[in-house]
Amino acid sequence: MRGHVDGQQAMFVAFNVEEKVPLDHPLRATKTRCDALLKTMNRDFNAAYRHTGRVGIPPESLINALLLRALFAIPSERRLCEACDFNILYQWFIDWPIEKPMWTPEASSMNRQRFEMHNLVSKFFQRVVSEGIADGLIGDDRFAVDGTLIRSRAGHKWFQPLKHEQNDNDDNDHGNDLALKPKS
Secondary structure (H helix, E strand, O other), X not given: OOOOOOOOOOOOOOOOHHHHOOOOOHHHHHHHHHHHHHHXXXXXXXXXXXXXXXXXXXXXXXXXXXXXXXXXXXXXXXXXXXXXXXXXXXXXXXXXXXXXXXXXXXXXXXXXXXXHHXXXXXXXXXXXXXXXXXXXXXXXXXXXXXXXXXXXXXXXHHEEEOXXXXXXXXXXXXXXXXXXXXXX
């Protein structure tokens, strides 16, 4: 028998986010490594935050969000917050409760200033790299770049016809050749 679309959504849904992430997903291994590494930075985090005042966003969540931004080429903090707000996988990775609203891009930028002042992000990534080298995951023999992340000026507006000197006896028509060069 044919099923029908129910226009009425359930008001409350209970599920385990851990069960939604496949066991073989690559972010599982990344999360395990990052969580262990972030635990070693507890003293650094305590030095960067006051012991009084309003409770802030956990620095571990913010750093994991920055890692997601790098891994998935998310172009801005605004887009990162939007992606984390609707993507259960991202919320699981940054240990953000699904029932809580996502932090704002302004909160990210304020915390980024704190991270820069206390050198937290660079300490994290230095430890990630050194741990990767120690575990044999990173070597110095190869280097790859994702070409989609490299900006190029290969848009349609950048193409111009090539100018060839025309000879009277030239049988070839080069008038439709295009070259990539910036317009002046």
